[in-house]
Amino acid sequence: MSKYLLRRALISIPVLIGISAVLFTILALAPGDPFEELATNPNVPAEVRTNLRAKFGLDDPLPVRYARWVIAMLRGDWGFSFLSRVDVDTLILQRLPVTLVVLGSALLLAIMIAIPIGTYSALRPYSIFDQVATTFAFIGFSLPTFFTGLLFILLFSIYLDWLPFIYRADIGASGWRWYWEHLRQSIMPVAVLGLFQAAAMTRFMRAAVLDVIRLDYVNTARAKGLSERATLVKHVVRNALIPVVTLVALQIPSIFGGAIVTEQIFRVPGIGSLLISSILANDTPVVMAVTFVYSALVVASNLAADLLYGWLDPRISYR
Amino acid sequence: MEERELRALIGQVKAGTLSRRRFVQTMVGLGLTAPMAAQMLASAGVAQAQTKWTFNPSKRGGGALVKTLWWQAPTLLNPHFATGTKDQDASRVFYEPLGSYDPDGNIVPMLAADVPSVQNGQVARDGTSVTWHLKKNVVWHDGKPFTADDVVFNWEYVMDSATAAVSVGNYRDIARIDKLDSHTVKIVFKSSTPFWSSPFCGPYGMIIPKHLFQAYKGDKSREAPNNLKPIGTGPFRFVDFKPGDLVRAELNPNYHIPNRPFFDALEMKGGGDAISAARAVIQTGEFDYAWNMQVEDEILKRMEQGGRGRADIVAGGNIEHIQLNNTDPWTEVDGERSSIKTRHPFLTDLAVRQALNVLVDRGSVQEQIYGRTGIATANFVNAPSRFVSKNTTWAFDIDRANQILDGAGWKRGADGIRAKDGKKLKVVYQTSINALRQKTQQIVKQACARTGIDVELKAVTANVYFSSDPANADTYSHFSTDIQMYTTTMIEPDPQRFLDQFTSWEIASKENKWQGRNITRWRNDELDRIWKAAGAEMDPVKRAALLVKMNDLVIQNIVVVPVVFRPRVAAISNRMRDVVQSGWDSDFWAIAYWSKHA
Numbered sequence: 001m002s003k004y005l006l007r008r009a010l011i012s013i014p015v016l017i018g019i020s021a022v023l024f025t026i027l028a029l030a031p032g033d034p035f036e037e038l039a040t041n042p043n044v045p046a047e048v049r050t051n052l053r054a055k056f057g058l059d060d061p062l063p064v065r066y067a068r069w070v071i072a073m074l075r076g077d078w079g080f081s082f083l084s085r086v087d088v089d090t091l092i093l094q095r096l097p098v099t100l101v102v103l104g105s106a107l108l109l110a111i112m113i114a115i116p117i118g119t120y121s122a123l124r125p126y127s128i129f130d131q132v133a134t135t136f137a138f139i140g141f142s143l144p145t146f147f148t149g150l151l152f153i154l155l156f157s158i159y160l161d162w163l164p165f166i167y168r169a170d171i172g173a174s175g176w177r178w179y180w181e182h183l184r185q186s187i188m189p190v191a192v193l194g195l196f197q198a199a200a201m202t203r204f205m206r207a208a209v210l211d212v213i214r215l216d217y218v219n220t221a222r223a224k225g226l227s228e229r230a231t232l233v234k235h236v237v238r239n240a241l242i243p244v245v246t247l248v249a250l251q252i253p254s255i256f257g258g259a260i261v262t263e264q265i266f267r268v269p270g271i272g273s274l275l276i277s278s279i280l281a282n283d284t285p286v287v288m289a290v291t292f293v294y295s296a297l298v299v300a301s302n303l304a305a306d307l308l309y310g311w312l313d314p315r316i317s318y319r
Numbered sequence: 320m321e322e323r324e325l326r327a328l329i330g331q332v333k334a335g336t337l338s339r340r341r342f343v344q345t346m347v348g349l350g351l352t353a354p355m356a357a358q359m360l361a362s363a364g365v366a367q368a369q370t371k372w373t374f375n376p377s378k379r380g381g382g383a384l385v386k387t388l389w390w391q392a393p394t395l396l397n398p399h400f401a402t403g404t405k406d407q408d409a410s411r412v413f414y415e416p417l418g419s420y421d422p423d424g425n426i427v428p429m430l431a432a433d434v435p436s437v438q439n440g441q442v443a444r445d446g447t448s449v450t451w452h453l454k455k456n457v458v459w460h461d462g463k464p465f466t467a468d469d470v471v472f473n474w475e476y477v478m479d480s481a482t483a484a485v486s487v488g489n490y491r492d493i494a495r496i497d498k499l500d501s502h503t504v505k506i507v508f509k510s511s512t513p514f515w516s517s518p519f520c521g522p523y524g525m526i527i528p529k530h531l532f533q534a535y536k537g538d539k540s541r542e543a544p545n546n547l548k549p550i551g552t553g554p555f556r557f558v559d560f561k562p563g564d565l566v567r568a569e570l571n572p573n574y575h576i577p578n579r580p581f582f583d584a585l586e587m588k589g590g591g592d593a594i595s596a597a598r599a600v601i602q603t604g605e606f607d608y609a610w611n612m613q614v615e616d617e618i619l620k621r622m623e624q625g626g627r628g629r630a631d632i633v634a635g636g637n638i639e640h641i642q643l644n645n646t647d648p649w650t651e652v653d654g655e656r657s658s659i660k661t662r663h664p665f666l667t668d669l670a671v672r673q674a675l676n677v678l679v680d681r682g683s684v685q686e687q688i689y690g691r692t693g694i695a696t697a698n699f700v701n702a703p704s705r706f707v708s709k710n711t712t713w714a715f716d717i718d719r720a721n722q723i724l725d726g727a728g729w730k731r732g733a734d735g736i737r738a739k740d741g742k743k744l745k746v747v748y749q750t751s752i753n754a755l756r757q758k759t760q761q762i763v764k765q766a767c768a769r770t771g772i773d774v775e776l777k778a779v780t781a782n783v784y785f786s787s788d789p790a791n792a793d794t795y796s797h798f799s800t801d802i803q804m805y806t807t808t809m810i811e812p813d814p815q816r817f818l819d820q821f822t823s824w825e826i827a828s829k830e831n832k833w834q835g836r837n838i839t840r841w842r843n844d845e846l847d848r849i850w851k852a853a854g855a856e857m858d859p860v861k862r863a864a865l866l867v868k869m870n871d872l873v874i875q876n877i878v879v880v881p882v883v884f885r886p887r888v889a890a891i892s893n894r895m896r897d898v899v900q901s902g903w904d905s906d907f908w909a910i911a912y913w914s915k916h917a
Contacts, residue, residue: 031783031791037403038485039787039834042817043523043810045488046834049787052483083402084394084562085541094561153595157603164605165595166388168588170565267591269564277392277563277590 008306012299017070019295023288024066032282034058034082056082069288079285081278088289092271098169099270102189103259107248109194110201115244117198118205119237122213133202140199145258149192149265156188163188167268189266193259197251204247208240242312249305253298322864325359329860332360343423346707346863355424355813355866359859374897374912380570382582382915385895388609390596392563392589397546398525399477399484404905407522408610409566409587411907413460413551416524417451417470418516420903422633424812426516427908430454430465430526430552432502435515437857446511446857451519453502457575459528460550460557467498470519472529481537486523488816493518511855513862514813521811522905527551554580554911564589574911581914594618600890601628607915608898609890610906615755616690619888628892632691635902636809636817637885638701639693641679641748641763641802643672643877646840648747648799655829656792656799659840664742666801670727671744672877674720675802678766679880681713688758693883700814700870701884708867711874713881720770729771737771747800749777749793751784756804759882789832796833798840806885812903815854818869821878822850841878 035052038044053059057068072079078088121130157165164185171181212218213236221231260272267273271290278286310316328345331337339360346356393409394402401407418426418434426434432452435441441450457465474496477484492512497505506518518524531550535543549557552575555568566587570580588606596609601622612619612630619630647661665671681695697713729737729744737744748763750756757778764774777800779793784805792799809817819825820836821843827835846869853865873879889906891898896914900906 031780031788032786033788035402036786039785041810042808042820042836043488044485045491046831047480048483048485048487051480055481055483080541081394081562085400085546086395086562091562095564157605158598161603165603166588166591166599166605168565168586169561170559170567264591265595267588269561269590273590274563281394 005303005307008303012303015299016292016295020070020073020288020292021066023291023295024069025062027284027287028062028065030282034282034284036282052082069285073292078289081283081286083278083281083283083286088285091274091286092289092293095269095271095274098268099256099259099263099272102186102263102268102270103193103255105186105190106193106197106259107255109190110197111248113194113198114201114205115237115241118202119209119232119240121202121206122209123232125210130206133206137199137202140195141203143196144261145192145196146261146265148196149188149262152188152192153265165266167266169269189262189268193255193262196258197255200251201244201248204244205240208243209236212236212240242309245312246305246309249301249308252301253294256294256297322861325860325864329359345709355859355863359863374899374909375914377578377581377912377914379572379574379578379580380583382580384584384586385582385608385913385915386606387585387587388591388596388599388606389587389589390591390593390609390611393566393587394562395546396549396557396560396566397527397543398523399473399482399486399527400540400546401485401522404522405589405610407525408905408907410525410549410551411522411553411905412555412566412568412585412587412910413549413553413557414525414527415551415553416521416526417453417519418521418524419905419908420521420812420901421908422899422901422903424901424903426520428454430457442515444857446508446513446515446855448505448507449515450499450503450505453504454575455502457552458573459530459552460571460573461528461531462573463528463530465526465528465552466501467504469526469529470504471496471498472533473526474518476527476532476536479537482540484540489517489523511857513854513857513859514811514815517811517813521903525551555585558584576911579911585910597622597630597890600892601625601630604628604892604894607892607895608906612692612888612890614692614888615688616692619692619890620690626893628890630691631889631891631898631900632886633889633900633902634701634884635887636701636811636814637806637887638696638699638809639759639804639806639882639885640699641675641804641880641882642798642839643675643879644798644801644803644839645842645878648801653829657797657840659826659828663801665739665744668727669877670723671729674723674770674772675767676877676880677714677716677720677723678763678770678772679713679882680715680762680766681882682715683762684759685883687762688755689883689885691886692888693755693885696881696884697874698870698884699873699879699881700809700817700866701881708870708874710867710871715766717766717769720766724770731771735771736773744772745775746772746802747775747777748802748804749779749784749800750804751781751795752778753781759804787832787834789829794833796827796835796838798827798838804882814866814870815850818850818866821846821869821873823847839878841876843872843876846872 035049038049080087117133121133124130153165156163167185171178173181218235221235260275263270263272264276275290332339332342343356389405391405393405395406396410398407398410398414415429417431418428421427428434430453432454435449459465474490474493476482477487477490492508494507494509499505528550531545532543547560554571554574556571558567558569560566568585570583593613597612597614599605600609602625604627623629643666644657644663646657646659647663648657650661652658652660685693685695697711698708701707724737729739732738748760760776767774783793784795786794795805823842825835825837826840827833827838849865849869853862856862887902889900894916896916897912899909901908
């Protein structure tokens with residue numbers, strides 16, 4: 001087991017290096033300059049921009065810049081943002097909690113919706129309930145989050161005027177009001193992300209339960225006189241969850257991806273909106289760091305999916 | 320308008336037959352800026368109007384929280400590092416300049432005790448120095464007193480090239496700063512400087528404390544902890560800052576202006592897009608103020624019907640204009656297109672330029688595209704009033720264009736396109752990708768087609784077009800097409816630096832990596848001479864006449880075709896009071912005076 005883990009960890013190193021090299025090259029080839037706004041401003045002499053470029057090493061050849069970035073990264077130095085002149089790790093750490101809270105609640109919401117509905121649909125396949133659930137699931141994962149986000153804003157903020165559509169991480173209130181305000185502003189982004197995931201997850205759950213429920217050991221459980229409830233919870237759902245858990249772990253990177261757009265729409269100050277604003281501003285060190293965090297997440301969640309699978313299903317062994 | 324006529328007008332103001340306000344408006348009509356008009360009156364002995372912006376009295380505190388929204392988020396809070404107005408605005412909550420510019424461009428003292436002028440002897444007659452008296456009761460948020468040392472330090476800080484301050488352009492004409500006493504400084508310029516308020520006033524004039532930044536001058540400037548935790552003199556104290564997201568501030572109980580500010584706390588949220596920002600203020604009322612509404616007027620009007628907020632429009636120095644290339648973009652000389660060694664085959668013909676000038680239907684562009692957010696204009700300098708030329712007019716007249724071209728010998732060919740000496744009137748018209756600009760391109764193209772000028776439209780993504788990449792020929796400064804259109808910005812209330820984009824030494828070329836500001840590559844000895852004369856002329860009236868003359872030269876020679884001037888648009892909640900915008904300063908220039916209806 002630990003040998004397997006070590007091997008996987010070692011394999012992921014060249015993968016990460018490859019990803020970073022590709023990212024760096026693409027960013028360097030893309031047009032734009034972090035100090036563009038200075039160039040079009042008549043009040044700022046051209047030397048200021050040239051000085052800044054030289055000072056931040058933007059005029060060096062690409063391989064030199066990449067090597068410098070890798071060496072700094074190995075030493076744990078993530079560099080600093082050209083725009084805010086703040087260390088990148090500080091920026092990311094500032095944003096990460098918000099992203100995790102929003103994504104975590106969305107995932108929780110998705111699970112809370114998907115597992116009961118998926119199970120119930122599978123117990124009565126092709127019933128009215130199943131048909132309705134299936135229809136909604138298809139609508140759910142066909143509609144992109146940026147679209148449902150805008151629809152929600154239009155409906156709940158503009159027509160009904162119930163919810164705020166601008167997320168504020170720091171709310172100047174305390175006690176119950178603080179929780180209340182947070183809840184109100186989180187409803188829309190969490191619902192948009194959560195419902196999107198729930199749609200796909202419901203389908204997974206339904207398929208998995210359908211597979212399991214026909215197996216002989218379920219009949220055995222019923223035959224030995226277990227109540228329907230106990231059969232369902234202890235024997236059916238538990239086993240059906242094995243593939244679902246793996247799928248959820250594999251989905252995590254795409255959830256982060258979906259969150260980028262949602263964060264932008266609701267102005268949630270997470271790492272997704274940090275990524276977008278840095279891309280727009282050509283702030284290379286921040287873009288590199290955030291995308292690097294994302295790619296590390298992909299690699300890590302793949303590994304986690306494999307490990308979880310073995311843990312849930314002892315028949316699988318690692319070599 | 321000549322100097323003599325200007326003097327006559329000023330005489331009328333003095334005699335009371337012409338209102339001060341009317342005079343300023345007239346001058347704006349002439350292509351001058353309002354601050355310059357005010358200077359002219361002041362020099363003629365007409366007393367400076369007490370700031371017209373009489374703010375409602377209020378008491379300190381009790382206004383709860385004011386929520387503002389910037390769709391580009393501030394990334395740092397050191398005014399000398401500000402990469403955009405968003406950073407300047409965020410810094411302005413905490414820091415103050417010696418003086419701010421009001422909507423008419425007058426100087427309103429902030430950290431200064433009074434406004435220097437030639438009359439009160441604080442501005443030298445030859446314009447080589449200015450003496451500022453500082454307010455004496457000002458303390459930094461940490462309790463240390465604000466003194467002349469801080470002013471001197473800011474100049475030293477900015478001038479250290481290792482600091483890499485973006486504000487250096489406003490300070491480099493200073494030869495030295497003498498500290499006369501603890502609260503008086505004398506700024507000595509290298510030469511006559513009619514625009515003596517350029518350093519220490521307006522958005523580039525904010526002053527940072529010496530005691531916190533002196534250890535971080537030069538190379539170590541990035542490491543200053545106060546780059547992100549400002550300690551200023553402003554109406555609000557720092558609470559919290561998340562770069563790219565949120566600025567939080569609270570009332571400064573020791574603020575030097577009595578009974579201000581009204582609000583107990585301020586929040587400046589960043590990010591998102593302009594339309595939803597407008598919505599949050601005008602439609603849902605979630606926020607009180609939003610900056611820079613680059614939103615189609617029609618959408619703004621629809622939102623305003625809800626009655627919760629409004630779009631506030633104030634004249635500034637932005638002009639959407641079409642530039643005509645004086646050099647040949649289709650011939651490469653020494654690896655450079657649009658090289659100054661070439662001449663454009665037909666755009667150098669005044670007749671063609673005149674025809675193009677009457678083919679731009681500014682009226683339709685304003686009516687159909689920009690609405691209140693773009694006003695048709697014939698002038699390149701549109702504000703402040705004293706610099707705005709009255710000598711120019713615009714018209715849209717296809718028959719006239721046909722006449723001009725017929726008269727100049729441009730004959731229609733079999734394909735309907737005019738030609739002369741084998742040169743066809745085929746024009747490539749480029750701009751950035753932007754729905755409003757593409758619509759404008761269409762309007763111009765249609766009018767040209769009816770006159771026998773073939774227009775090919777080209778749109779470049781804004782990232783590339785406005786970049787300063789010397790290797791990319793599609794940037795606006797390379798100007799590799801016949802004509803192009805974009806908005807240029809006059810940031811200061813003095814058009815001198817703005818007008819340097821027509822001087823011959825600023826011509827963009829391969830040699831200066833296309834960083835020169837003269838994009839049209841137009842050369843005119845008279846303009847060069849007038850520009851230099853205006854830079855040293857201390858008599859505001861003579862100077863205004865010179866600056867108007869420069870605008871007229873540019874318009875009469877049709878170096879550029881102005882389309883619309885674009886005022887600044889902010890979204891303001893109807894609950895807010897005294898949110899006065901100035902086109903010449905930060906959105907927060909009067910933040911201390913903002914208040915809310917009960």
